[in-house]
Amino acid sequence: xxxxxxxxxxxxxxxxxxxxxxxxxxxxxxxxxxxxxxxxxxxxxxxxxxxxxxxxxxxxxxxxxxxxxxxxxxxxxxxxxxxxxxxxxxxxxxxxxxxxxx
Numbered sequence: 001x002x003x004x005x006x007x008x009x010x011x012x013x014x015x016x017x018x019x020x021x022x023x024x025x026x027x028x029x030x031x032x033x034x035x036x037x038x039x040x041x042x043x044x045x046x047x048x049x050x051x052x053x054x055x056x057x058x059x060x061x062x063x064x065x066x067x068x069x070x071x072x073x074x075x076x077x078x079x080x081x082x083x084x085x086x087x088x089x090x091x092x093x094x095x096x097x098x099x100x101x102x
Contacts, residue, residue, distance in 0.1 A: 035041060
């Protein structure tokens with residue numbers, strides 16, 4: 001019988017610990033809900049979100065600008081390479097190439 005009594009006492013102790021734990025968790029949830037219902041918290045969060053959106057837009061502008069510069073450099077390099085090939089006779093007739101090889 002004492003084994004059953006000690007088992008009951010142990011279970012009662014575990015139940016008390018769990019009730020205390022869940023009670024404290026409930027209090028934390030309630031305090032979080034109260035803090036989140038305050039308008040100034042929402043305003044602060046919205047302001048932070050708008051600031052981040054602005055920063056992302058600025059980065060997008062930089063990326064688009066860098067892409068445009070890179071594209072322009074590639075086009076200019078392609079035009080220069082094409083002009084150099086024309087000067088070197090690549091687009092001349094094959095007869096001239098044969099003479100040059102001899």
